[in-house]
Amino acid sequence: MPDATLQLRNLKGIWRPVYARRLALHATADAVVIAAWRADLHGLNLAPAVDAWRLVFGEALTPAERHRRQAAAQAVAATLAARNWRRTRAALALAAQRAHRAGWTAGHALVTRDEADDSDLDEPDNPYTIGSPDLSDDRADATAAAVLSSALTASATRAGRAMADSAEDPEGDAEELLAAGLDLELAADVAVSASYGAGMLAAYLGAGAQAVVWMTAGDARVCNLCQGNEDDSPYSLLGAPSLPAHARCRCCLAPA
Structure with a gap:
């Protein structure tokens, strides 16, 4: 079994191009998804949501009250649910497909190249029945739909909190948070990491590998969950924990 911990600060050999590609992949996905989100968000008006929320709770309650925040989040969620997120969903699906191919390329290099070879990775040029480098449109869209749904819920909660806690401009404060797209960045990260894994x-399946190890980033930021996954390695290909273990997970699966 290879040494599990990656030591991201001191990558050597094949892991250097693998992680350089992965970092670039995440950066590109973040930029593309946020651009699509802001395009889909253009023209959003939370004024009706603010009015509906105030009809229920009025102005008398203090912003710190939990039910006030919940009602505000529900009002925002209803507004978001009424919009068409076509661009955002398409961007997430494309990010997932690119990540799957990048993950296949990295995995193929890890099982076919010398560990000390730090040259750039070659993109696959052949379709495979088993262990295909490509993610189907249906699976990519399902990934996009799942992470987008979660991101919309989280965005509504975040914006609802801003609305409920705002002293002067509840609509503006909530819209500003939505435009920042913090939860969409997390959605892009999860879609990319899951598809990459x-x-x-x-x-590995196409190459006939029998087992994998979970590899952490090897620094103080490694969480207990990821450390436990590494400690419990190796796993069968179908029994390994799913990547990512959490948003912004930096772990990787390597052939045992």
């Missing part, structure tokens, strides 16, 4: 497993 699935692509790696597809490459």
